[in-house]
Amino acid sequence: MLLxxxxxxxxxxxxxxxxxxxxxxPDELKVVFVIDPDALDNLVRELxxxxxxxxxxxxxxxxxxxxxxxxxxxxxxxxxxRLCAAAHISVVTEVKEAPLVAYIRIIIERDNQPxxxxxxxxxxxxxxxxxxxxxxxxxxxxxxIQED
Amino acid sequence: MWxxxxxxxxxxxxxxxxxxxxLIAAGIYGLILILPMPGVxxxxxxxxxxxxxxxFLWGTSLLPLPVTAILVLFLLPFxxxxxxxxxxxxxxxxxxxxxxxxxxxxxxxxxxxxxxxIALAVVSRxxxxxxxxxxxxxxxxxxxxxxxxxxxxxxxxxxxxxxVVRASGSKPGGRFxxxxxxxxxxxxxxxxxxxxxxxxxxxxxxxxxxxxxxxxITFLQWTIWAAPLVILLLVVAYGLLFVMLQGEEVSLxxxxxxxxxxxxxxxxxxxxxKLTAGLMVGTIALWVAVGDTWGLETxxxxxxxxxxxxxxxxxxxxxxDVNWGVVLMYGSAIALSASLETTGAASALTQxxxxxxxxxxxxxxxxxxLMALTLTEFMSNAAAVAALLPVALALAQKYGIDxxxxxxxxxxxxxxxxxxxxxxxxxxxxxxxxxVRPPAVIRWGIWLDVIGYLVFLGMSKxxxxxxxxxx
Numbered sequence: 001m002l003l004x005x006x007x008x009x010x011x012x013x014x015x016x017x018x019x020x021x022x023x024x025x026p027d028e029l030k031v032v033f034v035i036d037p038d039a040l041d042n043l044v045r046e047l048x049x050x051x052x053x054x055x056x057x058x059x060x061x062x063x064x065x066x067x068x069x070x071x072x073x074x075x076x077x078x079x080x081x082r083l084c085a086a087a088h089i090s091v092v093t094e095v096k097e098a099p100l101v102a103y104i105r106i107i108i109e110r111d112n113q114p115x116x117x118x119x120x121x122x123x124x125x126x127x128x129x130x131x132x133x134x135x136x137x138x139x140x141x142x143x144x145i146q147e148d
Numbered sequence: 149m150w151x152x153x154x155x156x157x158x159x160x161x162x163x164x165x166x167x168x169x170x171l172i173a174a175g176i177y178g179l180i181l182i183l184p185m186p187g188v189x190x191x192x193x194x195x196x197x198x199x200x201x202x203x204f205l206w207g208t209s210l211l212p213l214p215v216t217a218i219l220v221l222f223l224l225p226f227x228x229x230x231x232x233x234x235x236x237x238x239x240x241x242x243x244x245x246x247x248x249x250x251x252x253x254x255x256x257x258x259x260x261x262x263x264x265x266i267a268l269a270v271v272s273r274x275x276x277x278x279x280x281x282x283x284x285x286x287x288x289x290x291x292x293x294x295x296x297x298x299x300x301x302x303x304x305x306x307x308x309x310x311x312v313v314r315a316s317g318s319k320p321g322g323r324f325x326x327x328x329x330x331x332x333x334x335x336x337x338x339x340x341x342x343x344x345x346x347x348x349x350x351x352x353x354x355x356x357x358x359x360x361x362x363x364x365i366t367f368l369q370w371t372i373w374a375a376p377l378v379i380l381l382l383v384v385a386y387g388l389l390f391v392m393l394q395g396e397e398v399s400l401x402x403x404x405x406x407x408x409x410x411x412x413x414x415x416x417x418x419x420x421x422k423l424t425a426g427l428m429v430g431t432i433a434l435w436v437a438v439g440d441t442w443g444l445e446t447x448x449x450x451x452x453x454x455x456x457x458x459x460x461x462x463x464x465x466x467x468x469d470v471n472w473g474v475v476l477m478y479g480s481a482i483a484l485s486a487s488l489e490t491t492g493a494a495s496a497l498t499q500x501x502x503x504x505x506x507x508x509x510x511x512x513x514x515x516x517x518l519m520a521l522t523l524t525e526f527m528s529n530a531a532a533v534a535a536l537l538p539v540a541l542a543l544a545q546k547y548g549i550d551x552x553x554x555x556x557x558x559x560x561x562x563x564x565x566x567x568x569x570x571x572x573x574x575x576x577x578x579x580x581x582x583x584v585r586p587p588a589v590i591r592w593g594i595w596l597d598v599i600g601y602l603v604f605l606g607m608s609k610x611x612x613x614x615x616x617x618x619x
Contacts, residue, residue, distance in 0.1 A: 008320045008582040043580060049212050050528050051299030051573030052251070052348060054469035056258065064307035065580055068314070072582040075319055 001025070002107065005033045005080075006100060006119040008072045010147030014118030015080060017145060022089045029091045031080045033073040038099045040066060070095060108141050118145045169210040176200040185496060192493035194229035199488060199538075202481075206531035213528065214473030217480035230487045238483035242445045243355025247348045247478055248470070249448025254296040254345075255469035256460045257428065258304060262421040263292060265414055267308055272407035275312075278324065278398045282331045282389050285309060289335025290342070290382055295428060298340035298347050300469075302574040305332055306581070308410075313583060315402035323396040325583030327389050330592065333578040334385045334566065341563045342378045343371050344435075344444070349529045351444075352478045353537055353559035359486040360494075360541045361551045367435040367444060372615050374560055380603050381564075381596065388592055423460045427451055481534035488538045498542040509547040513557055513619075514605060516540045520561035521601055525568045532562040550619035553608060564600045566593035 003018040005011045015031070022029040040062060048058040077093040084091035096103060100123075107115060117124075124144040180197040188196075198220060205216040221239065225232035257263050270288045275281030285305070292301045309332050318324040340346030344354070344367055357363055365373075431451040439447055455461035488494040516536070523532040537558045544554035567590050569576035575593075578584045612619070 009585050043576075047299070047573045047576055047580075048471060049214075049473065050209075050576075051302075052297060052471040052474045053299055053303055053573070054251075054255075054471050056255075056465065056468040057300050057303035061303045061306060061577065064310055067307075068310045068581060071314055072320055 001027050001029050002111075002113065002115040003029065003031045004100075004104070004115060004117045005031065005073075005076065006036070006117070006123060007147060008069075008076055010120075011076065011118050013147050014116055014145035015083065018116055019084060019087050019089060022084075022091075023087060029084060029089055030094070031077065031091060032094045032096050033077055034100050034103055035066070035069050035073060035095065035097045036100045037066070037097055040069075104142060112141070114141045114143060116143050116145055118147055121146050166210055169208060173201045173204050173210070176204055185500075188496040189492055191229050191491040192496050194227045195224070195484075195487050195491040195493040196497065198223045198227060198229055199484060199493065202484060203531075203535040206534060207523075207527040209528070212473070213531065214476040217473075217476040220480045220484050221476075224483065224487055229491060234490070235483050235487070238359065238486040239479040241355040241359060241479065241482045242443060243351040243358070243482060244475055244479045245445040246344075246354075246448050247351045248475055249445055249452050250345050250351070251297065251348075251470045251474065252452045252461070252466050253428070253431065253448065253455065254300060255466045256420070256424045256455055257296055258300065258469060259462070259465050260418065260420040260424045260460060261414065262424050263296065263301075263304055264308070265417065265421065266292070267305055268407060268411050268414065271308065271312065272404065272411055275407070276400065276404070278316075278393060278396070278400065279390060281312070281400060281403070282327050282393060283386055285312075285328060286331040286335040286382065286386055286389065289332050290339025290378070293336045293339035293346045294342045295345050295432075297345070298336040299573045299577075301339075302332060302336045302577045305336075306577055310581060311406050311410075312403045313581075315406040316398045316400055317402060318398060318583070320582050321585075322583070323392055324398045325581070326585070326588055327392050327396075329578040329581050329584045330392075330589070331385075331389055333572070333574040334389075334596065335382075336574045337564065337566060337572055338378055338381045338385060341374050341560050343367070347529060347563055348474055348478060349533045349559055349562060352481060352530060353533050353555050355478070355482040356485040356533075356537050357541065357551060357555045359482060360489045360538065361545075363551050363555075364440065365552050365555065367432075367439045369616075373556060373612060373617055376607050376611055377560065377600070377603055381600055384599050384603075385596060388595060392592065420460050423458055424455075427455055427458075427460065477530060481530070484534070485538040485541075489542075494538050494542040497539055498546055509549050509619075510609075512543055512547050513549060513554065513608070516543065516554060517557045517561050517601065517604060517608075520558045521564060521597060524562040524565040524572075525597075529562045529565065529572070533559050536562070550617060553612065553617055553619035556617075557604075557608065561601070561604060564597065564604075566596040566600070568593075 001018060001022055003014060018029055044058050044062045047053060047061065073095045080093055081091055124146055177197040177200060180200050181193060185193060202216060202220050205211055206213060221235060224230050224235045267288055271284050274284040289301060289305060309328050313325045313328050316324060344350040354365055431447060434447045435444055520532055520536055523536060537555065540554045540558050541551055544551050565572040569579050575589055579586055579589060
């Protein structure tokens with residue numbers, strides 16, 4: 001079973017659900033924290049525009065946010081491994097830097113297995129109504145877990 | 149998470165499709181043209197139409213702010229509200245060049261490493277306990293925002309605060325990370341009100357004030373009139389951060405080791421840093437001493453010229469460090485406010501507002517301050533100033549309020565957005581760290597908003613008359 005995490009603030013609901021399901025099957029759980037570089041680019045561009053930041057400051061922010069996020073993702077996956085160990089579940093973790101939609105499509109086309117994706121309501125809405133429109137086969141295999 | 153923050157920043161929550169927004173903008177323009185407004189000249193009506201469109205677009209960020217500015221510069225002459233000659237003459241306001249000079253001057257401060265050196269020195273010197281460390285981040289952010297654009301300070305300090313938080317072992321959801329990033333954001337927001345250099349909205353307001361009334365506020369006056377609010381809010385902010393930090397156990401050994409290592413990496417202070425520090429001190433001294441006679445923009449350009457001549461500024465770096473859109477946005481906002489004034493549109497708008505029947509200048513002042521504080525939570529600081537100040541100045545004229553007081557009554561509250569990241573990139577930067585949950589920003593920020601409002605009103609009523617601003 002594959003669980004994709006996207007938000008460092010909120011992932012417990014999806015993780016608990018994945019652990020619960022993994023406990024019922026002898027499957028190995030794979031948890032991937034996806035860092036979407038496109039989302040970061042867009043955010044920094046907006047911040048630059050609102051705060052009148054020059055390219056130099058935007059680059060500083062971009063690089064340090066990315067670096068900080070890698071470290072956060074590693075922390076969270078460590079937490080995931082600890083929780084899975086406590087539940088006697090075998091888990092593999094990975095930090096992936098890729099656009100989320102492209103990553104989901106690749107995984108589903110390759111494995112054709114259902115996946116759990118944890119994220120905000122905004123992410124779920126934009127994914128389902130904009131990015132995955134016309135990809136019904138992909139949508140059917142993605143289960144969105146909306147975190148509070 | 150970044151996608152959510154970006155969605156807050158980019159488009160109004162209520163407008164899901166851009167074309168709907170453009171239709172609404174066109175509808176606003178059409179509605180203003182057909183609404184019955186007895187006694188209002190055609191030019192004034194056309195100008196109000198452009199104003200309505202600009203406020204809507206700036207407020208919703210449907211288009212990038214500089215693009216809306218270009219639209220305004222097109223619509224004003226094209227609609228016949230004012231001639232193209234007047235439009236572009238208003239655009240070339242002195243305030244725009246002051247902003248440009250200040251932005252160029254911040255480039256060598258950031259590039260020479262001076263600002264990083266100061267930041268590391270302050271945090272490592274004073275930050276030996278968690279409470280002191282938070283205090284030093286808050287104070288440092290505020291002090292640096294007196295000299296460099298607040299958001300550039302936030303971008304510069306972000307990696308340092310992130311490293312400190314990580315080295316302290318703080319995890320997402322932990323209070324130390326939350327408090328450290330809020331200290332950064334609150335520090336730059338509060339500190340940016342101290343001088344005209346902390347945010348371009350100050351010079352923008354001065355440009356609108358001068359174009360509308362011919363009044364001026366000097367560099368020193370600004371600081372004297374704003375300083376008590378800044379100091380009091382910093383104390384309140386520190387108190388809130390201190391409360392938040394209670395019960396959190398943090399080891400600073402790792403953080404102090406990181407700071408020491410970074411300090412060692414910097415080595416001896418360079419010639420470029422020394423010259424940059426000297427130039428900035430000299431520039432501020434000139435702004436204070438002769439800014440009124442020479443002009444703030446002339447002093448800024450003198451210092452910019454010196455910076456290039458002595459080799460501490462490089463054009464290649466300046467090209468990257470200055471967001472050139474600021475020139476378009478601010479020039480166009482000033483041109484729009486001048487057009488509102490000259491066509492009589494501002495006066496007509498005021499007459500409409502006077503119909504509300506408010507008779508007290510104090511009440512009007514309080515409402516204007518509250519509107520600025522509220523607007524800035526939902527739109528960028530500059531957009532709030534551009535939207536509200538022309539109307540506020542016209543109201544001030546009708547109620548006999550000193551235009552300089554109403555200018556500060558708009559621009560300072562417009563710089564006090566503590567609740568939502570929409571208006572304040574520094575807050576968005578803090579949230580983007582992964583250590584600050586948006587609800588925490590709102591929950592704690594509302595205290596600063598409320599206290600800021602009350603302190604500002606008290607300061608304007610009781611302190612300003614003591615220092616030469618009676619209204």
